[in-house]
Amino acid sequence: xxxxxxxxxxxxxxxxxxxxxxxLYAPVVLLPVFALNxxxxxxxxxxxxxxxxxxxxxxxxxxHGAIRNSLFVAVTAAILxxxxxxxxxxxxxxxxxxxxxxxxxxxxxxLVLPEIIVAVALLVVMMRLGxxxxxxxxxxxxxxxxxxxxxxxxxxxxxxxxxxxxxASLDLGETRVGTFLxxxxxxxxxxxxxxxxxxxxxxxxxxxxAFFLTGTDVTLPVYIWSQxxxxxxxxxxxxxxxxxxxxxIGLLIIAEWFxxxxxxxxxxxxSPTGGFV
Amino acid sequence: xxxxxxxxxxxxxxxxxxxxxxxxxxxxxxxxxxGEFFSLLxxxxxxxxxLLRMIAxxxxxxxxxxxxxxxxxxxxPANKRPTNMVFQSYAIFPHxxxxxxxxxxxxxxKLPKAEIAAEVEKALKMVDLGGFSDRAAHELSGGQRQxxxxxxxxxxxxxxxxxxxxxxxxxxxxxxxxQVELRNLQRSIGITFILVTHDQEEALIMSDRIAVMxxxxxxxxxxxxxxxxxxxxxxxxxxxxxxxxLKATTTVADDQEITLNIPSLGTVSVPASYMPAGMDAxxxxxxxxxxxxxxxxxDDADKxxxxxxxxxxxxxxxxxxxxxSVKLSDHDDDVTISMRNTAGRSIVPAGGLVxxxxxxESIVLFK
Ligand SMILES: Nc1ncnc2c1ncn2[C@@H]1O[C@H](COP(=O)(O)OP(=O)(O)OP(=O)(O)O)[C@@H](O)[C@H]1O
Ligand SMILES: [Mg+2]
Numbered sequence: 045x046x047x048x049x050x051x052x053x054x055x056x057x058x059x060x061x062x063x064x065x066x067x068l069y070a071p072v073v074l075l076p077v078f079a080l081n082x083x084x085x086x087x088x089x090x091x092x093x094x095x096x097x098x099x100x101x102x103x104x105x106x107x108h109g110a111i112r113n114s115l116f117v118a119v120t121a122a123i124l125x126x127x128x129x130x131x132x133x134x135x136x137x138x139x140x141x142x143x144x145x146x147x148x149x150x151x152x153x154x155l156v157l158p159e160i161i162v163a164v165a166l167l168v169v170m171m172r173l174g175x176x177x178x179x180x181x182x183x184x185x186x187x188x189x190x191x192x193x194x195x196x197x198x199x200x201x202x203x204x205x206x207x208x209x210x211x212a213s214l215d216l217g218e219t220r221v222g223t224f225l226x227x228x229x230x231x232x233x234x235x236x237x238x239x240x241x242x243x244x245x246x247x248x249x250x251x252x253x254a255f256f257l258t259g260t261d262v263t264l265p266v267y268i269w270s271q272x273x274x275x276x277x278x279x280x281x282x283x284x285x286x287x288x289x290x291x292x293i294g295l296l297i298i299a300e301w302f303x304x305x306x307x308x309x310x311x312x313x314x315s316p317t318g319g320f321v
Numbered sequence: 322x323x324x325x326x327x328x329x330x331x332x333x334x335x336x337x338x339x340x341x342x343x344x345x346x347x348x349x350x351x352x353x354x355x356g357e358f359f360s361l362l363x364x365x366x367x368x369x370x371x372l373l374r375m376i377a378x379x380x381x382x383x384x385x386x387x388x389x390x391x392x393x394x395x396x397x398p399a400n401k402r403p404t405n406m407v408f409q410s411y412a413i414f415p416h417x418x419x420x421x422x423x424x425x426x427x428x429x430x431k432l433p434k435a436e437i438a439a440e441v442e443k444a445l446k447m448v449d450l451g452g453f454s455d456r457a458a459h460e461l462s463g464g465q466r467q468x469x470x471x472x473x474x475x476x477x478x479x480x481x482x483x484x485x486x487x488x489x490x491x492x493x494x495x496x497x498x499x500q501v502e503l504r505n506l507q508r509s510i511g512i513t514f515i516l517v518t519h520d521q522e523e524a525l526i527m528s529d530r531i532a533v534m535x536x537x538x539x540x541x542x543x544x545x546x547x548x549x550x551x552x553x554x555x556x557x558x559x560x561x562x563x564x565x566x567l568k569a570t571t572t573v574a575d576d577q578e579i580t581l582n583i584p585s586l587g588t589v590s591v592p593a594s595y596m597p598a599g600m601d602a603x604x605x606x607x608x609x610x611x612x613x614x615x616x617x618x619x620d621d622a623d624k625x626x627x628x629x630x631x632x633x634x635x636x637x638x639x640x641x642x643x644x645x646s647v648k649l650s651d652h653d654d655d656v657t658i659s660m661r662n663t664a665g666r667s668i669v670p671a672g673g674l675v676x677x678x679x680x681x682e683s684i685v686l687f688k
Contacts, residue, residue, distance in 0.1 A: 211379055212412035214399045216426030216477065226425075230416050 075289060079282040086278055097283035107284070110267035114248055117179055117263055121186035122243035126236060128187065129194025136195075137202040148195075155192040162188060163256040170257070177259035185253035190243040197242065197303070201235025234302040241299035245292050264288075327355035330480055330513050331376065336385035338371055338537075345371045347537040348385065353481075353515065358507050360516045360524040363534035364560070369517040370409075372534075373483050376515065378402045390480050400429075405474035407484040411466045413458045419445070419469055420454030426477045444476035445469075447506065464495050471503075481513045488523065500526050521561050525549065533557050552609070553597055555687055564609045565656040566687070567649075574602030579686075583608060584652035586629055589681055596686060607687045612659040614683035617645060618676040619666060627681065631656075633673045643668055647677060 082092035101107060135141070136148050154162060166185050175181060205228065213223040229236075251265040258266060268284065271277045331353040338346040345368045353359045361369040374380045376387060378399030387394045390403055405426070414422050424441045432440075438454075445451055448468035453461075461469060467487055474482050487503075488496045504527045507514045518524050524531045525545040532542045541553045552558035555566065572588070573580040579602055580590045596602070618628060631647040634655050643662055646655040658677065662668075669675055 206410060206412065208408045208410050208412040209414060211399070212406070212408060212414070212473075213425070214379075215377060215404075215406045216473065217400045217429040218425070219400060219429075222429065227414060 075282055076286045079286040084276050097280040100280045101283055110262050110264045113261045114264035117182050118244045118247040120183045121190055121247040122240045125187050125190035125194045125243045126239045129191050130198045132195050133198035133202050152192045154189050159252045163253045167256045179261050181257040182254050185257050186247040190246050193242050194239045197239040198235055201232040205231055234305045238299040238302040241295045245295050330355045332388040334386045337383045339383045345537055356511045358514045358529045360528040360531045362524040362531050367534045368537040370485055373485055373517050377404055377406045377483050403480040405477050405479040405482055407470045407474050407487045409485045411470040413466050413469055415458050419456045423472045423476055440476055444472040448472045463490055484516045486517055558609050563612050563657055566607045566609055567653045569608045571602040571605050585649040591681055604688050605686050609685040610683055612657040615658040616678045618678045628676050628678045631675055631677045633669050633671050635671050
């Protein structure tokens, strides 16, 4: 009886998994397919192969501006989030202070808050404060949502760091700053790089906050959204999406590689679910 | 006293340490001398590591003072103290080569590269790792890591090297070997070593003097021999080796002699000098005698000073030794007797009636 049940449930699991994968990834696969299709209408059957849509992207000035804005926001947000995240992770890994759990929980909250709530709340606050919307307000919003990720990554980097290594360095006559530069930083460096890449990726394709908080300078996702109103632009958006997809996957793979290398350097077994990929 | 008393190198004056409401150290007083091999011995949680870390400068004393080389250490951080530590986990920097690990401290002193390399090689040779300079840290075995950690401290030529259970991660054979090596090395270079250990055998083998600690206090500070022969309390006596305790009362005492009535052994007289400091004749409640100080008499020709009859209750055969549990009288628990197994000597089975020989000079008096 139980063997039959087992057999059925095993078959159902496989079916479920396959359906799940199709649902998740089919649209993603369609992206490059239509980006390379020689027709303005997004529909089957495919009519022919072209790289024309990529050429169109190359000549669109507004797009280049949006890319520059996005890069600025993503790089700035990634660096600042990683710095802030490192401080918080270090503090929580090394020291005990009153209400540590609640404080850490509070910082991690944006991880589960709906972005739309964060975006609207930030908009209201900034309006109240009389701040004019600009790329900097987008950066601020992105730091808010990226920092929890940075903390999670840096926490595992600092937790894997044996405290006696830093003590040994001090013991051998090195200063605190020297210890940080010669021991701590090299050992958590893979974590830092991994955090930078993840935060960069999150910021780069974040739409809601960027949409609410940006002024006249649009970021890439906001630009893409604005272009969706024009059906003829659709294939070139598909091309852009393809490029972004490849870039994101590439960055995530590099980030994960650094995270695993960090664990290995510290002589630990890298847990497959410890990171984000 | 086998220790030659040089200048004091470390003076601990009423050092206490509290973590919140918990008092980890309750006023430690000790003086450690130049060139000494000094051990802190005690059960887990007695505060050995805490004391060592305070000497190293990783923890501040709650009260009391630590003086190293005549200088008050209060407020002086670890990187400005003339001590170096060998960590229990060895704390080998995983991203640096063996040579860079050992040369780490010299680099902070801004020595020229060639000089560092020469010093590093010299230190590595001292710990039998000559030519290992270019190896990666993670390629080393446990024993080799321990040696690298030691070389890293030695190369700094500190006044004091602090070792926190440096051998506990090694297997028994390697540990035995390293105990001897460490001892010989310390003798030859003459740097003061302070060793933390919970292994009494290790402390006895290696140390010039041992401080036995219980619950944040030094219970006894003495040479290994003194500690083993004249433990000041039941607790010290049973922590260092095995001790048989027998009930006793003083019957007569004068300046010369104390006469004791020991129900299990009979009436004996010991010289008054056996009385430990801080005790008087009336406070003697028990006597102690080590297992190897008791013998089972196998032939009547053996002329031991005293003998008493007993019954073997159990026998444990260890190859070179046999441990007997023997009931001497109803007044006391069974005593343990250890006998070296020699050719032709038979093992007495449980239930056997035996003559137990003992000497007055092996008796220790306790409260
Ligand atoms: N940072 C700390 N905060 C709170 N309590 C501490 C701290 N460090 C040590 N203790 C406590 O102080 C006591 C002594 O600790 P210590 O590490 O010195 O023991 P130890 O003698 O080295 O023991 P072991 O042989 O297990 O290493 C222990 O009860 C420990 O719980
Ligand atoms: Mg300890």
